[in-house]
Amino acid sequence: MTDVVAVRRDLHVHPELGFTEIRTAARVDTALRALGWTVQSGLEVFGATGLPGLPETSVLEFATARALAEGVPEDLVARFSGGHTAVVAELRGNRPGPRVAMRFDMDALPITESATDDHRPHRNGFASGHPGVMHACGHDGHVAIGLALAATLSTRDFPGSVRLLFQPAEEGVRGAQPMVAAGACADVDVLLAIHLAFGLPSGLLAPAATELIATSKYLARFTGRQAHAAKAPEQGRNALLAAATATLNLHALPRFAGAVTRVNVGRLQAGVAANVIAGEAELAYETRADSADVASELARRAEIVARAAAEMHEVDFELIRTGYATAATTDPAVAAALTTAADGLAEVRATHPLGASDDASLLMRAVQEAGGVAGYAIVGSDSPGPPHSPQFDVDEAVLPVAVSWLERAVKGGLW
Numbered sequence: 001m002t003d004v005v006a007v008r009r010d011l012h013v014h015p016e017l018g019f020t021e022i023r024t025a026a027r028v029d030t031a032l033r034a035l036g037w038t039v040q041s042g043l044e045v046f047g048a049t050g051l052p053g054l055p056e057t058s059v060l061e062f063a064t065a066r067a068l069a070e071g072v073p074e075d076l077v078a079r080f081s082g083g084h085t086a087v088v089a090e091l092r093g094n095r096p097g098p099r100v101a102m103r104f105d106m107d108a109l110p111i112t113e114s115a116t117d118d119h120r121p122h123r124n125g126f127a128s129g130h131p132g133v134m135h136a137c138g139h140d141g142h143v144a145i146g147l148a149l150a151a152t153l154s155t156r157d158f159p160g161s162v163r164l165l166f167q168p169a170e171e172g173v174r175g176a177q178p179m180v181a182a183g184a185c186a187d188v189d190v191l192l193a194i195h196l197a198f199g200l201p202s203g204l205l206a207p208a209a210t211e212l213i214a215t216s217k218y219l220a221r222f223t224g225r226q227a228h229a230a231k232a233p234e235q236g237r238n239a240l241l242a243a244a245t246a247t248l249n250l251h252a253l254p255r256f257a258g259a260v261t262r263v264n265v266g267r268l269q270a271g272v273a274a275n276v277i278a279g280e281a282e283l284a285y286e287t288r289a290d291s292a293d294v295a296s297e298l299a300r301r302a303e304i305v306a307r308a309a310a311e312m313h314e315v316d317f318e319l320i321r322t323g324y325a326t327a328a329t330t331d332p333a334v335a336a337a338l339t340t341a342a343d344g345l346a347e348v349r350a351t352h353p354l355g356a357s358d359d360a361s362l363l364m365r366a367v368q369e370a371g372g373v374a375g376y377a378i379v380g381s382d383s384p385g386p387p388h389s390p391q392f393d394v395d396e397a398v399l400p401v402a403v404s405w406l407e408r409a410v411k412g413g414l415w
Helices: 003-013 022-034 057-069 074-083 139-153 176-181 239-251 292-312 332-341 360-369 396-411
Strands: 038-041 087-092 095-105 159-167 190-196 204-206 208-212 214-223 261-270 280-289 316-325 351-356 373-379
Touching (some): 003 139, 003 396, 022 038, 022 139, 057 074, 139 159, 139 396, 159 176, 176 360, 190 396, 214 292, 239 261, 239 280, 239 292, 280 292, 316 360
Parallel strands (some): 095 159, 095 190, 208 351
Antiparallel strands (some): 038 087, 087 159, 204 373, 261 280
């Protein structure tokens, strides 16, 4: 078993949700320092920025206690607690060249992993050890690739410098925004993000993903007034009905000609009992579009619907954007560099649709707007289940291929 596979399996056993990746960040931080990289982490990255969609205090405290129980040193637990789980590392090569940044996301999903005998992680003893949490999108593989790449580059035999961005909370598109605000993309000439799988088979590499969809995530809170449902219903103000009205009408929003759009209410919680008018309700929804302008307009209309539902039922309303990503396109220079680097490694498919959202798009846009170039590439990986499913797994044979692909691009100065 190669080191990259061993690291991936260790991370798969210990999945952590967004902004609670304490053990993962500690492992990354320790490994990078040992390899001679200059590292900033914890409050050094996120100290002056807010964290959108930060979990509740009880969730953060549970993550801290779990990391301590799993043997993470106290100083590292303290460093990465409270949601401050980003790690940024940099290494200068032995000759002039560009500053290349690469993003590797670290978080898992609130999914219970399959425990059937045909699920390889379960069968081979490296399934999730954290109930209800699973690496179901390949981020464990991404981190393993990033650390293996750091090891291969530690000889400094490459032009320019390399900056590795180990990002928390990609799920819910929450982690990239504070990294941009903290200056993670400052002075970067080339920004690259990669992703495993997403329908691309093993043996294929796609230097340019298409259909990176803009999205916004929202938490809507409706606050009404409780009352007896039979004795005094007229005295109540029904937050549940307001949220339900918003739900139905959000899904009824008109689509846009010439654009791909999505609207989804993923969670609705309300009320305390059948005979009590619900005084509070909470709604989580998202909007998506393949155009940044359409995404902005769709989000505006969705907010009107939610606020109107609250007004209709005479309840108070609060709307919080918990995360967002924009649409993004790979620059031809990055696609060309990755195509050259793939020669002899694997078959190249010029493009492959992601068909989803990733807040790496915010990192890409920050670099592109500053005059640099950026790209989003996909490493093909067979999987018995789709992303975000209990059956998801990655083909571990592609992990060293991904490392070699990135190493070639960096060492060859192909940008």
